[in-house]
Amino acid sequence: MTTFSPRETVTELDRYIIGQKDAKRAVAIALRNRWRRQQLEGPLKDEVTPKNILMIGPTGVGKTEISRRLAKLAGAPFMKVEATKFTEVGYVGRDVEQIIRDLVEVGIGIVRDRKRNEVKAKAHISAEERVLDALVGATASPTTRDSFRKKLRAGELDDKEIEIEVSDTSGGMPNFEIPGMPGGNIGVMNISDLFGKAMGGRQRKVKTTVKQSHDMLVNDESDKLLDMEQIQAEALKLAENEGIVFIDEIDKIANRDGGMGAGVSREGVQRDLLPLVEGSTVATKYGPVKTDHILFIASGAFHVSKPSDLLPELQGRLPIRVELRALEKDDFRRILTETEASLIKQYVALMQTEGVTLDFTEDAIDALAEVAVHLNGTLENIGARRLQTVMERVLDEISYEAPDKSGSTMKIDSDYVRKHVGDLAQDTDLSRFIL
Numbered sequence: 001m002t003t004f005s006p007r008e009t010v011t012e013l014d015r016y017i018i019g020q021k022d023a024k025r026a027v028a029i030a031l032r033n034r035w036r037r038q039q040l041e042g043p044l045k046d047e048v049t050p051k052n053i054l055m056i057g058p059t060g061v062g063k064t065e066i067s068r069r070l071a072k073l074a075g076a077p078f079m080k081v082e083a084t085k086f087t088e089v090g091y092v093g094r095d096v097e098q099i100i101r102d103l104v105e106v107g108i109g110i111v112r113d114r115k116r117n118e119v120k121a122k123a124h125i126s127a128e129e130r131v132l133d134a135l136v137g138a139t140a141s142p143t144t145r146d147s148f149r150k151k152l153r154a155g156e157l158d159d160k161e162i163e164i165e166v167s168d169t170s171g172g173m174p175n176f177e178i179p180g181m182p183g184g185n186i187g188v189m190n191i192s193d194l195f196g197k198a199m200g201g202r203q204r205k206v207k208t209t210v211k212q213s214h215d216m217l218v219n220d221e222s223d224k225l226l227d228m229e230q231i232q233a234e235a236l237k238l239a240e241n242e243g244i245v246f247i248d249e250i251d252k253i254a255n256r257d258g259g260m261g262a263g264v265s266r267e268g269v270q271r272d273l274l275p276l277v278e279g280s281t282v283a284t285k286y287g288p289v290k291t292d293h294i295l296f297i298a299s300g301a302f303h304v305s306k307p308s309d310l311l312p313e314l315q316g317r318l319p320i321r322v323e324l325r326a327l328e329k330d331d332f333r334r335i336l337t338e339t340e341a342s343l344i345k346q347y348v349a350l351m352q353t354e355g356v357t358l359d360f361t362e363d364a365i366d367a368l369a370e371v372a373v374h375l376n377g378t379l380e381n382i383g384a385r386r387l388q389t390v391m392e393r394v395l396d397e398i399s400y401e402a403p404d405k406s407g408s409t410m411k412i413d414s415d416y417v418r419k420h421v422g423d424l425a426q427d428t429d430l431s432r433f434i435l
């Protein structure tokens with residue numbers, strides 16, 4: 001669990017997201033509260049539940065990005081769902097539990113990666129022994145082995161062909177659903193998960209070079225050192241205590257509509273979500289998960305409906321309200337230039353791989369921001385996402401021709417921007433399709 005203070009968290013988030021101070025503060029406090037709860041002892045620890053957050057703001061202004069970055073920073077499993085997905089025809093109440101099952105899967109991935117790193121050093125040693133076995137045989141004298149080891153480490157044997165045996169992960173057995181399990185669709189069970197160990201797993205022989213065998217053997221050896229049961233147990237805990245679920249478009253299910261039409265009623269979806277947010281136990285194929293301490297961040301534009309249109313119980317479970325504001329020209333400028341891995345940095349790096357240097361002038365950045373604001377005003381306000389389409393259009397020609405222009409420097413100034421998107425942006429009918 002991360003020990004970041006709220007201030008440190010905000011500073012970290014500032015590297016990726018421009019503005020939106022209130023939302024950053026709110027998530028930073030929520031993260032710190034988790035750490036605070038972990039410091040408590042005894043029954044009080046279970047009583048403290050997260051103060052879930054409702055983010056209110058137009059599309060493309062950083063709601064998801066803030067939450068996703070927070071999760072990454074904290075090493076926490078993160079899952080995003082659209083609330084409207086559950087109003088579609090064919091969904092039934094218990095389907096919302098799939099969110100938690102998916103969250104656990106994300107947790108498994110995180111824990112497995114951590115563990116793989118922990119055992120990497122050991123796996124390297126074992127992998128080397130196996131290459132030596134393949135090269136000189138398991139019975140060779142220690143002197144022979146050592147002399148080959150030296151050559152191996154010096155890379156002298158890289159191209160030599162060897163035959164090794166690795167576990168067959170291609171999974172010869174089918175996945176299947178177990179019908180009639182309590183909780184409906186508990187998730188897909190994999191027969192090899194159940195019986196793989198008992199049957200000792202399958203091995204397959206591979207002919208390869210010493211060099212190429214390395215990664216295969218290290219992975220094979222790491223997986224042997226991993227204890228899947230322990231990983232699953234830790235992933236369940238991680239999801240329970242540190243999981244973050246982001247529910248987008250909550251405003252679209254906010255009307256109390258009484259269930260018209262063919263889809264599931266919007267109020268019905270709120271009722272289905274409520275047990276998750278209030279705290280319940282969800283069955284997963286790895287075991288039960290309590291949702292009491294999972295942090296829920298709900299988000300929506302609330303142009304038509306208001307947070308007070310949500311069911312009272314749900315309103316009560318989303319006590320922290322933060323507003324995110326629409327982005328303006330200066331925000332776009334900063335998003336283009338100041339954020340880590342900003343679009344400008346990305347394009348510069350991509351073109352550099354072709355030997356082309358991109359030189360954006362200050363007034364080009366101004367022009368890009370202006371065009372984005374103009375298009376958001378005339379077409380539809382899609383927030384910072386607009387920068388993607390604008391940048392792509394501006395750089396289309398260079399991107400196409402880059403391989404022929406290796407060694408050159410391309411200057412992009414405001415004239416260049418205007419020439420490539422400015423005129424187009426004035427034609428609303430045309431730009432609706434292109435930008």
Ligand SMILES: Nc1ncnc2c1ncn2[C@@H]1O[C@H](COP(=O)(O)OP(=O)(O)OP(=O)(O)O)[C@@H](O)[C@H]1O
Binds near residue numbers: 017060062064065248
């Ligand atoms: N304030 C910001 N600073 C930097 N980048 C931003 C900002 N706002 C949005 N972006 C970028 O725009 C894209 C869309 O943002 P995001 O996914 O956070 O939108 P959102 O507010 O969650 O909207 P929606 O509810 O429609 O998903 C992301 O790639 C994100 O990096």
